[in-house]
Amino acid sequence: MEQKGKKKKTGIIAGLAAVILIAVSGTAWLLESNRYESTDNAQIDGNIVAVRSSVTAYVDRINFTDNQLVKEGRLLVVFDTTKLQEKVTRAEAALENAKVTKLIAQSKIAEARYTAESSSRKTDAVKQNVLASKARLDKAASNFKRINALAKIKGATAEQFDEAKASLQVAKSDYEKNRSDWQSALAELKNTQLQAEAQKNALKQAQADIKQKQADLDMARYDLQHAFIKAPCSGIVTKRAINEGELISAGQSLFVVIDNRKIWVSANFKETKLSEIKEGQPVRIKVDGYPDLKLTGKVESVSGATGAKFALLPPDNATGNFIKVTQHVPVRISLDSIAPKIRKELFPGLSAFVKIKIN
Structure with a gap:
């Protein structure tokens, strides 16, 4: 009987401990959720520079390959200059x-x-x-x-x-x-x-x-002068759309340079959360492609319109067609100092998870 009493007492203590642990965890989670606003509707963003031809001429030489890292000012394309x-x-x-x-x-x-x-x-x-x-x-x-x-x-x-x-x-x-x-x-x-x-x-x-x-x-x-095309910025050159010997017209697209020197995060938050998001608030960032990489940043600005307003076909909310949907507003988040080695691994379009500290 004494043995059974001890077991029963131990079970009660364990149950109480579990309840207390759950309560503490729940309280901690509640406090955490009240201190932060988070979303996984976010991605790395950056400047994508489209380079176009200013002249009509034949391509004489191409000095790069797709997805090559180049420095600003490097000569990438040379046109035939005879007629020019x-x-x-x-x-x-x-x-x-x-x-x-x-x-x-x-x-x-x-x-x-x-x-x-x-x-x-x-x-x-x-x-x-x-x-x-x-x-x-x-x-x-x-x-x-x-x-x-x-x-x-x-x-x-x-x-x-x-x-x-x-x-x-x-x-x-x-x-x-x-x-x-x-x-x-x-x-x-x-x-x-x-x-x-x-x-x-x-x-x-x-x-x-x-x-x-x-x-x-x-x-x-x-x-x-513009028969010699140089890299407008340092970054990754990609989307090559020309070949040597091809006749290129003025205004035709040549290639794209991804400027990886200046990147940021574009996060879309529900409109109901905007009142708590302010410029300068600290942000924690995780990139899906690099789970072990932890980044920090700050809220830089909030867009002046919802994402739907920038759509190719904005929704028509005329009488009779209106269905209320919670809108999402883009928030720009600047990144704190990043090591050059890590910066090279971050590309525009990578999915991210952000958590903004609001209190």
Whole structure:
């Protein structure tokens, strides 16, 4: 009986201990769940740089293989530069011709300006002749009028009358000639001014042509420079879409570089948890592909829209079609310092589990 009592007592103690252990574990789990928000709807993210061709040319050489690790600035693709170099040479020649045309236009402007100034001086001189001949004509007309009046009363001889009349005719002829010369000089002056204006316009056209030819040369040099494709960043080059000897068009995709220097975690949390998630909160991260790897980070930012809003076909919640579904909001989590060896093993797209400390 005593033996059975001891066994019963031991069983009771064990049962109480188990209950206490379960209660403590449950309390610990409850406290833990209240301190953290977690989700397995997360993945490693990073910059994926798509490299496209800026020129239309044949591929001459490819200096990489798929999934190769490269450094920023490394020469990866070389296009055939024969036609591109010819384009630069033609553009340089066209620019030089445009500059020569400008010099010729400047020379013609100087010549036209000199001609216009000479014509202006000639016009002024002829105008003075007109004024002088007009004064002589007025004087001859006045003298003839006086002699004519005297002749009527026999106060002047016939010889004096004929002389006054001849002087008046000469003065009229001289005046008409000078007026004709002045009109011709004015027409010549206007013509030289029009020529000078035309040369100014020709110079403006030459200057505009130089700008155009310079732009053509810059574009040709740009194309030649971009015949040598370098890695835009350090990382893994993949998705090669070209082959040597292939004709590539401008804008065509060449390859992709995965920038593994800057990676982060994109986690999708339910909208009901957003009120507890703040920037700067510490985060624990586990990557499915590396179970023994433990990472830490911080909440960097919360997206300005739910994931559904970025879908190719966003849901239409119009009246009659609405079904309420808890939305998920992307949260960006920055990673704390990571050893380069570990960083190389983390790729965009790897699944992860994150736990944010909220209290």
